[in-house]
Amino acid sequence: MPEQKFTPAQAEELAAAFAHERVDYLFIGKSAAILLGYPDTTQDVDVFLPVSRENAERVLRALRTLGFNLDAALTVTILQGSEIVLMKGGPFALDLIHAPDGIDSYAAAKARSVLINGRFPVVSLDDLIASKRATGREKDVADVRRLEQFRAEYTQYHER
Numbered sequence: 468m469p470e471q472k473f474t475p476a477q478a479e480e481l482a483a484a485f486a487h488e489r490v491d492y493l494f495i496g497k498s499a500a501i502l503l504g505y506p507d508t509t510q511d512v513d514v515f516l517p518v519s520r521e522n523a524e525r526v527l528r529a530l531r532t533l534g535f536n537l538d539a540a541l542t543v544t545i546l547q548g549s550e551i552v553l554m555k556g557g558p559f560a561l562d563l564i565h566a567p568d569g570i571d572s573y574a575a576a577k578a579r580s581v582l583i584n585g586r587f588p589v590v591s592l593d594d595l596i597a598s599k600r601a602t603g604r605e606k607d608v609a610d611v612r613r614l615e616q617f618r619a620e621y622t623q624y625h626e627r
Contacts, residue, residue, distance in 0.1 A: 471510060472508050472509065472510050473497070473498045473501060473508065473509045473510065473511060473512055473559075474559075475502075477512050477558075477559045478494070478498065478502060478512065478587060480533060480558070481512060481514070481529075481533070481561070482586050482587055484529040484530075484532050484533050485525075485526075485529050486586070487529065487532070488525040488526070488528045488529040488532075489525055490516075490522060490525045490526050490529055491516070491517055491519070491522050491577075492514045492515065492516050492522075492526075492588065493514065493515040493573075493576060493577060493580050493588045493589060493590050494512070494513065494514055494515075494587060494588065494589045494590065495513045495514065495515040495564060495567055495589075495590045495594075495595065495598065496509065496511075496513030496562070496564075496595070496598075497509035497513070497610070498511070498512045498513050499513070499589045499590055499595055500592075500595060500614060500617070502583050502587050502589050503581070503583065503589060503592065503617075503621060504617075504621065505614065505617050507613075510560055511559070511560035511561060511562055512559060512560070512561050512562070513561075513562045513564060514561070514562070514563055514564065515564050515565075515567055515570075515573060515576060515590060516548075516563055516564065516565055516573070517565075517573040517574070517577075518548035518565050518566075518573075519548070520546060523545050523546045523548060524546070526545060526563070527542060527545060527546070530554075530557070530561075533557060533558060534557055534558050535554060535556060535557030535558070535561070536556035536557060541554070541556075545563060548565045549565065550564070550565055550566045551563070551564050551565070551566075552564075567598045568598055568601035568602045569594075569597035569598040569599075569600060569601030569602075570590070570594050570597060570598055576590050576591070576594050579591040579593065579594060580594075592614065592617070592618045592621060592622075593618075595614065596611055596614050596615060596618065599611050599614065
């Protein structure tokens with residue numbers, strides 16, 4: 468049964484498998500915020516992927532290594548670069564996102580991204596907040612206020 472909440476060990480496992488297969492990706496969503504030091508919890512790992520057949524093939528190899536159940540339909544969905552792929556059949560819940568709300572392109576987000584501890588590529592706080600704001604979901608609106616406060620503290624701390 469998958470873990471019911473995001474843990475740093477999941478980020479480590481995913482980052483290692485993705486690095487081994489040379490997957491191009493960014494952590495996004497609340498899991499990204501947590502990797503940046505945001506004090507909260509979430510139930511899944513969210514990753515932002517470029518739409519690329521070659522990258523999708525590398526993602527599939529990495530996911531198989533991690534123990535995700537990939538049937539034919541799910542494999543095709545990933546290869547096609549569907550906007551969002553919710554994966555519950557594996558060691559942890561994972562969302563593969565190819566077109567997050569509020570972010571123009573993967574390339575632009577990658578140019579603004581942050582590398583945490585030398586191994587976790589994470590979207591910028593500005594992109595994370597823009598994405599949360601653009602969803603319009605009530606839970607994300609509440610997160611935006613707290614993330615903006617966190618951004619102010621994070622920026623002050625990291626500009627020293």
